[in-house]
Amino acid sequence: MAEIEVPSEVTGTVWKIEVAVGDTVKAEDTIMILESMKMEIPVEAPAAGKITKILVSEKDGVEEDQVVAIIES
Amino acid sequence: MKAAVLREQNKPMEIEDVEISKPGPREVLVRPVAMGVCHSDLHFLNGSYPYMLPTILGHESAGIVEAVGRDVTYVKKGDHVITCLSAFCGHCDKCLTGHMSLCSSPEVSRKAEEEPRISQGGQPVHQFLNLSSFAELMLIHEHALVKIREDMPMDRAALIGCSTTTGVGAVFHTAGVEPGTKVAVIGCGGVGLAAINGAAIAGAGQIIAVDMVDSKLELAKIMGATHTINAGKVDAVGEVIELTQGGCDYTFEAIGLKATAEQAFKMLGRGGVATVIGMIPIGTNIELHGVELLAEKKIQGSNMGSNRFRVDMPRFVDFYLNGKLHLDEVISKRIKLSDINDAMEALKTGQDARHVIMMD
Ligand SMILES: [Zn+2]
Ligand SMILES: [Zn+2]
Secondary structure, three states: OOEEEEEOOOOEEEEEEOOOOOOEEOOOOEEEEEEEOOEEEEEEOOOOEEEEEEOOOOOOEEOOOOEEEEEEO | OEEEEEOOOOOOOEEEEOEEOOOOOOEEEEEEEEEEEOHHHHHHHOOOOOOOOOEEOOOOEEEEEEEEOOOOOOOOOOOEEEEOOOOOOOOOHHHHOOOHHHOOOHHHOOOOOOOOOEEEOOEEOEEHHHOOOOEOOEEEEHHHEEEOOOOOOHHHHHHHHHHHHHHHHHHHHHHOOOOOOEEEEEOOOHHHHHHHHHHHHHOOOEEEEEEOOHHHHHHHHHHOOOEEEEOOOOOHHHHHHHHOOOOEEEEEEOOOOHHHHHHHHHOEEEEEEEEEOOOOOOOOOOOOOHHHHHHOOEEEEOOHHHOOHHHHHHHHHHHHHOOOOOOOOOEEEEEOHHHHHHHHHHHHHOOOOEEEEEOO
16 A cells, blocks of 8 residues: 655646545546646546545645645555 | 547547537627637647646637627627637736736636536536637637727737737737847747747847748748748857857747757847747756856746737737738648648648638
């Protein structure tokens, strides 16, 4: 079991969270959608696993490299 | 309606039927007549910039208003418009200090809980940059368009919707090029050519165009370049320093690469400013030689030409119609929506200046 951090690649605002804690995801599944400079930018799962933590809420601001969720794989 | 839907990065787009919603109170339904195929569409197609899929690309368009929402008074059915991705909210700090292109307010999009503007079988199709031009209809916020003169040809108006505004705006607004100064532009695609044309309008004394394709350098001369350099044959930085006898007052990078952004900085003379217009892929850092900063050299980014597009675009239309802005030469091919994938392939080779889709 490894805990994998899911970072945001860009600075933006959380527009929509697409998963819930306990969901199983595949690599490259969309975890959440950020709005940055009016672009919809997906945050994708770096690996397959189970979502154990979601560290932000919709409308929150996030920074580049900020960890927004944790996956257990 | 029909649209070119992108389902997977680096895969061809397919012409599919999608549903478009009804205009909300502040929304406008536009029937695009002409749409440019822009290099930044390619960045999203190949994934160097991530975007939600499926989506409909296209963000450089001109068309005719088809219907307006309840609260829209700025335009009416039949008006000719250019669309712009710099939709502004009109009341944030950035908007109120005249920097509308930096507005990041999400209110020009529909909220996550609202019905999406575009969908297919009940599933959302993500609107690209609040526009999604490669379609028969566009449903956009009223602050994502500007009214224009009806004697302006639509295909050339479309170019003003992105490449012209990005290039000319970088020269006029981001950099503020002064008459008589020395300018170099790296990259002679649609945006670079527009920057060269903008520098000529601004009265720059020396305008050096840099590219690796001779046909583009020929176009650069038509735009107003006083000198051209084929960077595939000579050391562009050394050549620019020599031609300007010590470096430029202003340089513009219109490709979006680490190497060329760094070259733009190296081409500066004392006190010069490099403006990076190109979209450098996410995750790429650029390096500068620190000591150069002692000579007060500067580097800055430019997004959509720091535009105030409701003011700028009608002026650019006038520039075209009175012969100062050269758009006829920029359009290399007029195509149909169904030819979109070929146009994207052509962009990858970098040979052609610009393909414009014409709707029937
Ligand atoms: Zn563009
Ligand atoms: Zn605003």
